[in-house]
Amino acid sequence: MAVVEVTSTRRRFQDRVAIVTGAGSGIGAATAMVFASEGAKVCVVDRVASSAEMITRQIEGAGGTARSVVADVARSEDVRGVVNTAVDAWGRIDILHNNAGITAIGSVETLAEEEWDQVIAVNLKSIFLCSKFAIPIMRGQGGGTIINTASVNGIRPAANRDAYxxxxxxxxxxxxxMALGLAKDGIRVNCICPGTTDTQLVRGVAERLFSDFETAKRVFIEKEPIGRIAEPAEIAEAVAYLASDVAGFVTGSALVIDGGMMLA
Ligand SMILES: NC(=O)c1ccc[n+]([C@@H]2O[C@H](COP(=O)([O-])OP(=O)(O)OC[C@H]3O[C@@H](n4cnc5c(N)ncnc54)[C@H](O)[C@@H]3O)[C@@H](O)[C@H]2O)c1
Structure with a gap:
């Protein structure tokens, strides 16, 4: 993964405090890097310590400010710890990117109950928990912004990915x-709906369903009018837009970044 560029001339997030969950890899790592490269202090949250620490080191090595927090975002005690860490270190929370996510291959018939519970807990309950603890901080300081990572599969479901x-x-x-409820508090809430993006999550699915990633990639690309899949940095730029002040009138939106897949 590329080292973060702190030479960006834009400083959209100067002195802001951002929490990014699932920031040890893929889309979350790319988002943490964009925020840091433009001046934010970033809480790099992941359940895998080595991943969170690696991204934190990359940010710091490039002159940015970050702190890694090991947490399972589906557990309320862990999430309390994340919010406390950010507030103790930097006194506020301006941006919350609820991004951690997992998938499970299977239908209602074939998924084990534990797989269903786990996917719902990590992908959905975590947003409830992280937002629940961050919102009072944001409200107390006069506002903030929350960006949730959904998926094109939240609009058009994928076969055999029922829980996801x-x-x-x-x-x-x-x-x-949340956007409706929090608008008067100066808290904007949006989500992104990425299409297929080259991350560990997609590579894991590819390995299970196809012989190798290159074969899978050819199948994914066939569904993409743009003729390729996304890089995590391209998704991170959409998150950065929603988190930035120029998106001040944007709340409750589901921004699709999919190379035209939903039109095909
Ligand atoms: N890659 C895609 O094509 C794609 C498309 C649409 C949406 N998404 C969504 O983007 C988000 C990020 O996925 P990615 O593709 O970057 O995957 P990824 O596997 O590269 O990164 C996900 C990160 O989340 C962490 N994580 C998982 N469960 C966690 C938990 N309980 N607590 C804390 N951290 C946890 C993982 O350790 C990992 O570092 C997910 O919500 C995913 O559903 C991905």
């Missing part, structure tokens, strides 16, 4: 409900 599709559909509607 259900969780992402719920993320979109939860985003809208």
């Amino acid at each position: 599709s259900a969780s992402k559909g719920a993320v979109i509607n939860l985003t809208k409900a």
